[in-house]
Amino acid sequence: AQRVTQPEKLLSVFKGAPVELKCNYSYSGSPELFWYVQYSRQRLQLLLRHISRESIKGFTADLNKGETSFHLKKPFAQEEDSAMYYCALSGHGGSRLTFGEGTQLTVNP
């Protein structure tokens, strides 16, 4: 079975502070990990995926297979980063996504 855990439902930081949104997963094979973001009143959109190893809007995430984690990080948070963030996992065969519970990030001025 595949499972994604986001331990923090709410996270609040000040503008300019570093932010880390935690994600842990369980999966017996080699998973593909994603971060999705949902801004207020907007649809869910892909933020980044681990296989592309790219930085989007200043966010990065490294897959740590030893710790089964895929934490999302940004060194300097901006107010426009305030949104709901979902970590998701796709297992062998590709398509089916399992989502974590989500973390609501608030960046205060």
Next chain:
Amino acid sequence: GAVVSQHPSRVICKSGTSVKIECRSLDFQATTMFWYRQFPKQSLMLMATSNEGSKATYEQGVEKDKFLINHASLTLSTLTVTSAHPEDSSFYICSARGLAASTDTQYFGPGTRLTVL
């Protein structure tokens, strides 16, 4: 590119009636479409996976006779909530996945808010 639309964006219906929700991939061919349900302040729960031209695969606990899914073309999937009841009130979200490398991920629709009175 890779835009997914849903129609309607919100619908209110009486208990016992059926409601159809459409999901369209606007600029790519979606070989696979997914239907999710999201309760307030909760995560997305996958309901079913549908591949064009074949029967949908439902997740455990999802009644296939209640949530009818049709994926008749590469750009359209529909979810019909049959004999709706107030407990079916929820936010329904679809996503679509294509075959091309540029669409080899799930793109989400804006969601449909269903309220059953």
